[in-house]
Amino acid sequence: MSELKNIGTHELNKPLLLSGNQAMARGAIEAGVAFVTGYPGTPSTYLIEALLRFPNLGCRVEWSINEKVAFEVATGFSWAGLRSLVTMKMSGLNVASDAFLSVQYSGTNGGLVLYVADDVNVYYGMVEQDSRYYARLAAAPMLTPASPQEALDYTRRAFDLSEQIGRPVMILMTTTLTNTLELVTIGKIRSIKRKPSFDFNIARYAKAGPLACVQQHKDTLTALEQFGKLTDDLNPLTLTESRIGVIAAGVTWNYLQEVMHLNNLKPCTLKLGVANPLPKEKIKALLSKVDTVVVLEELEPLVEEAVLALRGDVDHPVKVIGKIHGLLSRTGDYNTDMVSSVLHELYGDQVLAPKTSDDLSNQAKALKVKRLNTFCVGCPHRATYYALNQAIEKLGYKKKEVIITGDIGCTILGMNEPFQSCWTEICMGSSISLAQGFKYAGIKNPVIATIGDGTFFHGGIPALLNASHNKVNLTIIILDNHWTSMTGMQPHVGTEVSADGKRVIMIEEVVKSAGVKNVWRVNPYQTKKMIPILMEAISSPDISVIISDAECAIQKKRRRKGGVSLKVKPEKCVGLDVCKNSCMEILGCPAIEPGKDRKAFINPDSCVACGLCHHVCSYGAI
Amino acid sequence: MKQYDLVLSGLGGQGVMTVSEVFATAASREGIQVKVFEGTGISQRGGGVFSFVRFGETFSPKIPLGRADAIISLEISEVASIIQYLKSKGQVWANSGTIHGYYTKINPELYPTQEKIKTMIRLKTAHFHMIPADRLAQEAGSAQAVNMVMLGAFSSSDSFLNTNSITWAIEETNKEFASANLNAFWKGYEFAKKERVAE
Numbered sequence: 142m143s144e145l146k147n148i149g150t151h152e153l154n155k156p157l158l159l160s161g162n163q164a165m166a167r168g169a170i171e172a173g174v175a176f177v178t179g180y181p182g183t184p185s186t187y188l189i190e191a192l193l194r195f196p197n198l199g200c201r202v203e204w205s206i207n208e209k210v211a212f213e214v215a216t217g218f219s220w221a222g223l224r225s226l227v228t229m230k231m232s233g234l235n236v237a238s239d240a241f242l243s244v245q246y247s248g249t250n251g252g253l254v255l256y257v258a259d260d261v262n263v264y265y266g267m268v269e270q271d272s273r274y275y276a277r278l279a280a281a282p283m284l285t286p287a288s289p290q291e292a293l294d295y296t297r298r299a300f301d302l303s304e305q306i307g308r309p310v311m312i313l314m315t316t317t318l319t320n321t322l323e324l325v326t327i328g329k330i331r332s333i334k335r336k337p338s339f340d341f342n343i344a345r346y347a348k349a350g351p352l353a354c355v356q357q358h359k360d361t362l363t364a365l366e367q368f369g370k371l372t373d374d375l376n377p378l379t380l381t382e383s384r385i386g387v388i389a390a391g392v393t394w395n396y397l398q399e400v401m402h403l404n405n406l407k408p409c410t411l412k413l414g415v416a417n418p419l420p421k422e423k424i425k426a427l428l429s430k431v432d433t434v435v436v437l438e439e440l441e442p443l444v445e446e447a448v449l450a451l452r453g454d455v456d457h458p459v460k461v462i463g464k465i466h467g468l469l470s471r472t473g474d475y476n477t478d479m480v481s482s483v484l485h486e487l488y489g490d491q492v493l494a495p496k497t498s499d500d501l502s503n504q505a506k507a508l509k510v511k512r513l514n515t516f517c518v519g520c521p522h523r524a525t526y527y528a529l530n531q532a533i534e535k536l537g538y539k540k541k542e543v544i545i546t547g548d549i550g551c552t553i554l555g556m557n558e559p560f561q562s563c564w565t566e567i568c569m570g571s572s573i574s575l576a577q578g579f580k581y582a583g584i585k586n587p588v589i590a591t592i593g594d595g596t597f598f599h600g601g602i603p604a605l606l607n608a609s610h611n612k613v614n615l616t617i618i619i620l621d622n623h624w625t626s627m628t629g630m631q632p633h634v635g636t637e638v639s640a641d642g643k644r645v646i647m648i649e650e651v652v653k654s655a656g657v658k659n660v661w662r663v664n665p666y667q668t669k670k671m672i673p674i675l676m677e678a679i680s681s682p683d684i685s686v687i688i689s690d691a692e693c694a695i696q697k698k699r700r701r702k703g704g705v706s707l708k709v710k711p712e713k714c715v716g717l718d719v720c721k722n723s724c725m726e727i728l729g730c731p732a733i734e735p736g737k738d739r740k741a742f743i744n745p746d747s748c749v750a751c752g753l754c755h756h757v758c759s760y761g762a763i
Numbered sequence: 764m765k766q767y768d769l770v771l772s773g774l775g776g777q778g779v780m781t782v783s784e785v786f787a788t789a790a791s792r793e794g795i796q797v798k799v800f801e802g803t804g805i806s807q808r809g810g811g812v813f814s815f816v817r818f819g820e821t822f823s824p825k826i827p828l829g830r831a832d833a834i835i836s837l838e839i840s841e842v843a844s845i846i847q848y849l850k851s852k853g854q855v856w857a858n859s860g861t862i863h864g865y866y867t868k869i870n871p872e873l874y875p876t877q878e879k880i881k882t883m884i885r886l887k888t889a890h891f892h893m894i895p896a897d898r899l900a901q902e903a904g905s906a907q908a909v910n911m912v913m914l915g916a917f918s919s920s921d922s923f924l925n926t927n928s929i930t931w932a933i934e935e936t937n938k939e940f941a942s943a944n945l946n947a948f949w950k951g952y953e954f955a956k957k958e959r960v961a962e
Contacts (some may be wrong), residue, residue: 158787158797322784322799324791398822445933477827496829501847504883508843508875512774513865515809558865594945717869729865731809746906 148191149198151330159325161318162187164289167325168296170198172252173333175223178211179200180599181628182230183256183265183321189228190629199332204631207569207599208233212240212255219253219309220346221337224300226626228256231270232549232568236600238275245309246357247346248364251335252300253309255281261315261439262474267549269472276311276417280361282368283311284375285391289323291414295375297328302371305363312402313416315439315530317392317474322400327706365418367721375414375524378423383408386431388424390416390444393437396480404492406484419447428455435483437461439475462487516554518732519694519749522620524665526560527728527753529589529618531668532675538586548572548601549590550627551693552620555591559729563591570600576615577608587679589616594648595625595633602651608657609684617686617724619648620665622693630696652686659685666691668756694749706732706748707755713742713762724754724763766819767923768826772836772845774862775803775812776824778910779937781837783814785914788932789924790818795819800824811844811865818923835917836895837909838862840875846887853891856917858909892916892955899950905940908947915951920959 150157150165159167166188177200179189192202205211208229215225229237234257257272276283284299286292290731292314299310340346344353386409389397394412401407411427413419428434428451436445445463452459464471468483478495485492516523533543540561546551547563548571556563565575572590579588592601597619608615623644626629637645649660656730659681663671671689678685716739717723724741725733732755736742741762743754755763769786773779790797795919800815815826826848833854836842842857849855859877867874877893884891896912903912909934918929933948934941 156791158784158791160801317800317824320801320803322787322797322801323824324797395823399827402822476825477823481827485766496850497847498829501883501886504886505843507844508840508872508879508883510840510843510864511866512809512811515865588831686803724773725868731864734863735868 144350147195149330150327151194152156153327153329156324156326158322159284159289160187160320160322161289161314162647163191163290164293164325165296165312165314166191167327168293169226169254169300170200170543171293171328171330172297172300172417173224173331174199174200174226174300175251175333176215176218176225177228178205178215178225179228179256180208180211180233181625181631182208182233182258183628184260184575185228185230185233185256185321186628186631188256196293197629204625204633206634206689208239210235212237212244215253216240216244216249219249219251221251221339222335223251223337224253224333225251226254226256230259230267231257231259232267232270233257236569241275241281241309242279243348245281246354246361248307248357248360249303250307251310252303252442254296254299254303257311257313258319259313259315259440261317264316269440271443272313273416273443274441277399277443280311280365281311281417282306282365282372283313284372284414285313285414285416286318286414287394288318288323289390290325292318292325293325295414302368305371306368308361308364308368310368313391315392315474350396350659367758368420369415369420372415373420376420376423377412378427379410380427381407384430384432385409386411386427388413388427388434388436388444388448390438393439393480394474396475397437399477400480400484400492404484404488406488413444416443419444421447421451424448424451425454428452428459431459432457433460433462433487435487436461437469437475437480440464440471442471479512493677506693513557513729514554515557515729515731516551516749517694519698519751520551521622521665521691521694521751522552522555522732523687523728524668524691524751524753525591525618525620525689526555526562527757528560528665528668529591529675530560530670532672535672535675536679542586543589544576544584545581545587545589545591546572546576547589548596550593550625552591552593552596559727568600569596570602570604573601573604573608573615573617575615576617577604577611580613581614587616589618589679591618592622593626594619594621594623594635597648598634602655605657605686606655607712613684614682615684617684619686619688621648621688621690624693624696626693626695630693648688652688657684657686658684659683660688661686662688662690664691665689666752666756668753694751698749705750706745707743707750707752707763709741710741710762711737711740713760715760716740720760722757722759724757729756730754730756766817766821768831769816770817770826770831770834770845770848771816771836772816772834772841773812773910774841775810777812777837778907779812779814779837782910782914783816785932785936786816786924787927788935789928792928792931793925796820797922798824803848811841833917833921835913837913839877839880839893842880842884843875849887852888852890855884855888855894855921856892856894856913858913859893859894860895860909885906892958894951894955896951899946899954903943903947903950905943905947908944911944911947912951915948916955918948919952919955
């Protein structure tokens with residue numbers, strides 16, 4: 142994304158080219174937000190990234206250690222009367238949900254907006270989750286904009302709404318919207334100067350006994366109902382002569398508009414800009430005018446179920462077309478072609494079916510080059526997994542005799558070829574606790590957990606304390622590259638370096654105070670030193686922690702001017718087809734290519750001289 | 764100009780998104796409505812990337828199948844991932860350069876021949892242009908600027924956006940590398956112009 146767009150501009154006459162994330166950031170500034178925090182999780186990451194590029198926006202912006210903590214800090218702002226915004230991807234909402242539900246019931250004072258980005262169709266990774274169910278679960282109001290312009294407008298308004306009803310307001314975007322750019326009309330930036338204060342009210346801000354808790358529940362439901370009335374205009378209903386109706390939630394509205402425009406259709410339509418509460422009266426008004434209604438919503442049939450429940454309230458039969466009866470998909474993201482297909486079923490030739498050619502798509506499929514998501518050139522994780530595989534082999538174990546649990550972030554790429562080291566991935570910090578479970582279950586062979594530094598701080602520390610306290614025989618490798626790298630190199634609590642060049646928070650201090658005696662800090666590029674340490678740790682009957690410390694190669698490269706690269710001595714290299722331990726095969730480094738006679742050639746434009754291939758080559762050719 | 768749909772593809776780090784933003788910035792200067800959808804994924808680690816750019820009045824950022832006026836691919840085999848969006852007789856602009864990944868380095872036969880790719884394209888259109896963008900970028904003094912070479916080559920033929928707007932947008936999008944990017948742009952532009960005269 143371009144870094145030049147000044148989302149803090151005061152020039153109102155010029156529309157800005159903004160993504161969904163950037164538009165939302167602008168909306169928050171226009172609403173006079175005082176504090177923005179979150180945890181990196183793409184597709185939500187770029188909202189805070191956009192704000193951090195402009196330090197003079199008049200609000201505090203920072204990454205938190207995890208989503209739950211972020212939400213709680215923002216709640217402090219809200220309860221002190223100031224406006225705050227919290228950002229996270231869907232997996233982060235699962236982490237923050239404990240705090241979120243509790244605060245939803247207590248309510249807010251200053252406007253509090255919770256932005257969650259669902260990665261529908263899984264462009265980036267993790268569970269394909271429909272977070273609208275959290276709004277249901279928490280009786281929380283939720284807005285679902287359909288375009289960057291709406292993302293800005295809804296966000297600006299969400300802060301006012303939150304203060305009107307005294308509850309957090311959720312805004313849901315999906316990858317389709319976070320990654321869409323369009324020209325957006327901006328508004329004035331409001332400057333809100335409020336003195337922080339606190340209303341000392343235990344019945345509201347604590348969970349003071351069953352009576353207070355049930356009262357909180359009642360108040361939450363009332364607030365939700367009030368929200369529905371205040372946002373009725375965000376669910377525009379258009380009734381025509383047609384006996385066909387379409388309800389379109391969030392971004393599906395765009396596809397419906399496109400199909401209507403291309404085929405000159407005029408069905409009755411209901412656009413849903415609010416996912417919770419659903420506008421029951423408008424749904425009934427639509428049902429009473431049509432014989433068939435199509436429900437367009439990505440992932441779960443949440444609206445469709447509501448429509449089915451309301452169908453009995455109208456006095457004629459209405460056919461409901463959605464995903465419960467199979468026409469529409471419950472997975473993946475929608476597009477114009479999917480909407481064309483379903484309307485083609487209803488309208489026949491009046492709607493053009495999508496233009497597909499089996500011959501072309503088969504050929505295209507056959508020609509698509511299989512590509513591997515692997516570690517970047519010079520990545521220290523490549524060295525760590527290489528050394529780990531070597532250590533396991535030298536201890537006499539076969540690959541499938543040792544369980545290595547993986548964790549979230551770049552470190553999980555160790556599951557891919559050529560390493561295939563990580564066998565599991567659950568959620569942030571779970572590698573350590575899962576490994577403990579394997580040991581408890583009676584796995585005799587070594588169990589090893591691998592986790593990145595950011596992930597360790599986010600969710601791994603309680604698991605380490607638990608394992609250490611219970612004296613579980615585990616090896617934990619913390620791959621410490623100093624940054625939250627997978628999401629674009631954000632800093633975390635362990636990144637900061639003090640004036641004397643030392644890290645402010647040292648992972649080994651945390652590990653030692655958890656009661657772990659076997660602690661090593663190693664340089665993964667020095668594989669010959671690292672392998673025996675790994676072997677010792679894995680063989681030890683006690684819990685061992687190895688901190689594999691080397692900065693993310695991309696970050697390191699950014700600071701370095703010029704550069705050196707390694708060279709292959711062609712007279713020594715025997716080539717990919719002859720070599721038993723070819724660097725190209727066992728390391729998969731993108732900088733090494735098969736050159737003349739299939740001998741290794743190191744691309745000087747990519748190589749960062751990490752030296753791993755030099756250590757690996759058994760012919761001394763590098 | 765009523766409407767123009769463009770699909771781009773390439774590999775992470777090649778600059779598909781930068782080209783998309785240059786197009787969008789240029790369009791906004793001319794007062795043309797524009798929408799971009801960026802399909803990135805965890806592309807920095809070697810995966811494919813695509814992008815939709817839609818000019819004119821559109822409702823959705825996603826281009827329907829078989830409707831794109833042109834496709835631009837920064838790596839020849841990546842044409843295969845977006846060809847289904849091209850309308851029949853649409854234009855294909857592809858960098859003839861290849862990028863091999865882990866699997867095709869070890870087993871080069873897994874990488875399709877240029878002939879096979881051309882046969883696939885011919886199912887859809889005869890209007891295709893193979894541009895030696897890797898070489899041209901190097902000649903322009905910036906091996907990284909393959910994306911700008913391709914942008915230049917494409918811009919030499921289609922005048923739905925003013926060339927001045929595109930060069931202006933190149934400077935706007937990245938001030939630090941503006942002159943290197945412009946060199947690469949013109950290299951691609953001139954190459955494609957000459958090639959067409961020769962045709």
